[in-house]
Amino acid sequence: MRGLPAWLATTLVLLLTLGTLAAVALRAEVGHGLSAGDWAAIRFTLGQAAVSALVSVALAVPVARALARRRFRGRGVLVMLLGAPFILPVIVAVLGLLAVFGRGGLLNAGLEAAGLAPVSIYGAGGVVLAHVFFNLPLAVRLILQGWVQIPAERFQLAAQLNASVWRLLEAPMLARALPGATLVIFLICLTSFAVALTLGGGPRATTVELAIWQAVRFDFDLGRAALLSCIQFALCATAAAVAWRVTPVDGFGGGLDRVVARWDQSLWDWLWLAAVTVFLALPLAMVIWRGVPGLGDLGPGIWAAAGRSVAVAAGSTALSLLLGLALALRGGFVTSIVGVLPLAASALVMGTGLFLLLFPFANPATLALPVTLCVNAVMALPFVLRVLAPAVKDIRANYGRLAETLGLRSVDLLRIVIMPRLRRPLGFAAGLTAALSIGDLGVIALFATDAQETLPLAMYRLMGAYRMDAAAGAALLLLALALGAFWVCDRGGRMHVDA
Numbered sequence: 001m002r003g004l005p006a007w008l009a010t011t012l013v014l015l016l017t018l019g020t021l022a023a024v025a026l027r028a029e030v031g032h033g034l035s036a037g038d039w040a041a042i043r044f045t046l047g048q049a050a051v052s053a054l055v056s057v058a059l060a061v062p063v064a065r066a067l068a069r070r071r072f073r074g075r076g077v078l079v080m081l082l083g084a085p086f087i088l089p090v091i092v093a094v095l096g097l098l099a100v101f102g103r104g105g106l107l108n109a110g111l112e113a114a115g116l117a118p119v120s121i122y123g124a125g126g127v128v129l130a131h132v133f134f135n136l137p138l139a140v141r142l143i144l145q146g147w148v149q150i151p152a153e154r155f156q157l158a159a160q161l162n163a164s165v166w167r168l169l170e171a172p173m174l175a176r177a178l179p180g181a182t183l184v185i186f187l188i189c190l191t192s193f194a195v196a197l198t199l200g201g202g203p204r205a206t207t208v209e210l211a212i213w214q215a216v217r218f219d220f221d222l223g224r225a226a227l228l229s230c231i232q233f234a235l236c237a238t239a240a241a242v243a244w245r246v247t248p249v250d251g252f253g254g255g256l257d258r259v260v261a262r263w264d265q266s267l268w269d270w271l272w273l274a275a276v277t278v279f280l281a282l283p284l285a286m287v288i289w290r291g292v293p294g295l296g297d298l299g300p301g302i303w304a305a306a307g308r309s310v311a312v313a314a315g316s317t318a319l320s321l322l323l324g325l326a327l328a329l330r331g332g333f334v335t336s337i338v339g340v341l342p343l344a345a346s347a348l349v350m351g352t353g354l355f356l357l358l359f360p361f362a363n364p365a366t367l368a369l370p371v372t373l374c375v376n377a378v379m380a381l382p383f384v385l386r387v388l389a390p391a392v393k394d395i396r397a398n399y400g401r402l403a404e405t406l407g408l409r410s411v412d413l414l415r416i417v418i419m420p421r422l423r424r425p426l427g428f429a430a431g432l433t434a435a436l437s438i439g440d441l442g443v444i445a446l447f448a449t450d451a452q453e454t455l456p457l458a459m460y461r462l463m464g465a466y467r468m469d470a471a472a473g474a475a476l477l478l479l480a481l482a483l484g485a486f487w488v489c490d491r492g493g494r495m496h497v498d499a
Contacts, residue, residue, distance in 0.1 A: 003330055005322075005326035006327055006329065008326070009323040009326040009338075010327070013339075013342070013378055016350055016354075016378045020345075020349065020350045020352070020354055021229075021233050023353040024225075024226040024230055024233075028223065028230050034231075037206070037211070038211060040204070041210070042208060044124070045190060045209075045235070046190075046235070047124075048207070049187075050186060051128050052128050052132060052135065052185065053185040053186040053189060055128065056132050056135040056139045057139050059132070059139075060140040061178075063136075064143040064147060065147070065170070067079070067140070067144055068144060068147035069269055070273070078273065081137075081277065081280055081281065082137035082276075083141070084137070084280070084284070085133060085134045086134075086137070087432065087436065087439075087482060087483070088134075088479070088482065089438065089439025089440075089456060089482050090130075090192075090194040090441060090456075091194055091198065091439070091441050091456045091459050091460055092459075093133060093134065094194070094199060095287060095459075095472065095475045096283025096286050097121065097133060099283065099286035099290060100283050100286055101119070101121045101126075101129065103118065107119065121199060122199055122205075123204065124200075124204070124205050126199035126200070127196055127200050127207075130195045133279070134188075134192075134195075135189070136276065136279075139181050142177065143174070143177055143178070145177075146176070146177035147170070180243060183239060183242055183243035187243060187343065190232075190236055190239060191232075191236060191348075192207075192209075193210065193348055193441070193442050194460075196209065197210055197213070197441070197445070198460065198463065208228055208231060208232045212225050212229055212232065212348050212349070212352055213348065213445060213446060215228065216352060216355060216446055217446065225352050226352065226356065229348070229352045232349050233345060233349050236344050236346055240340075284479075288476060288479075290472040291472045291475050294469045294473025294475075295473040296473070297467070297470040297473050298474060299470075301450075301458065302473075302474055305455045305458040306477060306478075306481060308452070309438050309454040309456070309478075310438065310481065312373050312376065313433075313435075313437035315373040316372075316374075316377040316380065316433060316437040317430050317433045317434045317437065317489070319373065319377035320377040320384050320433045321384060321429060321430055321433070323377065323381055324381055324384035324387075325422075325426075327339050327385060327389075328388040329392060329418070331392070336389070339381055339385040339389075345379075347379050348442055348446065351443035354443075355447070365452060368447035368449075368452040369444075369452055371447060372442075372447070372454070373437075375442070376440055376443075377433070377437075379436075380432070380433040383429070383432055383433070384432075384433060387425045387429040387432070388422065388425055388429060391425040399417050423493050425493070426493055427489050427490050427491070428489075428493060430492075430493065431486035431487065431490040434485035434486065435482040435486040438455070440454075441456035441460060444456070444457050445457060455474060455477065456478060459471055
């Protein structure tokens with residue numbers, strides 16, 4: 001019985017990843033081949049992901065270096081700002097970017113005042129810009145970890161020898177850290193549906209996932225959607241496997257955990273930090289500025305959609321925590337592989353597979369919310385496991401032998417020892433999952449009608465109808481719900497944790 005929850009969790013994850021892929025593969029019309037438009041979508045998907053990853057990493061290196069070399073008041077706030085885009089609803093960020101870089105945005109207003117031609121955010125450039133907005137902070141956090149892991153004694157030794165810190169320490173560290181960070185961001189950009197839906201489109205700016213959505217929603221060509229889903233899974237699985245292989249395992253050795261006192265600072269550090277702060281904060285500020293007046297334009301349908309988003313997020317969070325806890329308690333190589341399997345999958349591929357499985361028996365639209373709930377839970381599972389698995393491992397290492405000596409049963413060990421010490425990571429994982437689920441615009445776009453739409457989908461439809469004031473109000477509401485859900489869960493996990 002001890003491993004039953006883990007096996008149930010494994011079965012559900014395999015059904016929603018490999019099972020839906022099998023359903024898609026059986027329906028795929030391989031003999032018909034790919035059209036010229038499909039090949040264009042594949043090329044654009046790979047091209048925009050590669051450019052987005054390279055630009056994000058290239059800009060992240062000087063920003064991470066500046067953070068590593070500088071200690072200043074407000075540094076913690078800036079680091080926290082770097083984490084905001086990860087839980088920020090994509091559709092909200094897109095509206096903020098439109099307010100800055102769009103047709104009527106601040107940039108074009110400045111260009112018009114200067115007598116210059118306006119720029120368009122739609123198309124390949126806008127997709128890359130949005131991906132850089134989301135992934136530049138992630139790249140900074142990943143690369144900054146490389147600087148943090150260099151012992152302070154190495155910098156002191158380099159100073160005593162009057163040697164080049166860049167050549168001896170920083171360049172070797174970046175040679176190990178950059179390939180993994182680049183591939184992780186490349187994988188994220190491969191599966192970015194909402195960005196392509198809102199800023200892409202057209203024959204020259206269509207991703208594979210957007211082509212899948214179009215094949216299901218507009219053409220109802222399930223065979224073509226299935227074939228494209230197989231291609232999308234193959235792309236994601238290959239990128240995930242390569243990213244796993246290039247993850248660095250060696251480092252610079254241990255130190256005495258001293259704070260690094262850097263002497264090789266530059267004025268460019270402040271310029272890079274100021275630039276990234278403006279780039280990240282200005283779209284968020286515009287969402288708030290334009291959203292407050294738009295709250296009055298929200299009708300009952302928007303509030304109902306917000307309620308559905310909260311309900312789906314609550315269910316997704318509960319299911320993802322149950323799956324993650326079951327797998328973390330079981331441990332082992334197999335469960336760790338199962339836990340990261342969703343990284344190789346795609347929410348839209350899962351949705352297409354479930355659509356194919358449900359269509360002969362029921363109207364998929366009536367099951368839109370439960371399907372979205374399950375897919376969101378599985379897609380958040382890798383992040384939940386990343387938080388819970390190390391915590392469970394540490395608890396067992398510290399208290400496992402004592403529990404065996406006392407003869408505690410598995411249930412008592414879980415209730416008395418493990419769960420009280422998991423409150424903090426459980427709260428953080430719950431907040432992360434809830435925020436991601438509330439802001440998700442993926443599977444719901446395949447299934448939902450007006451009666452099942454969530455707040456991100458309702459906001460997208462407002463933007464498509466050019467009701468930008470109402471869309472701005474919905475964006476502010478969605479932003480408040482996502483950040484509020486994260487804060488409530490994370491705060492709840494930390495309250496009375498030391499009592």
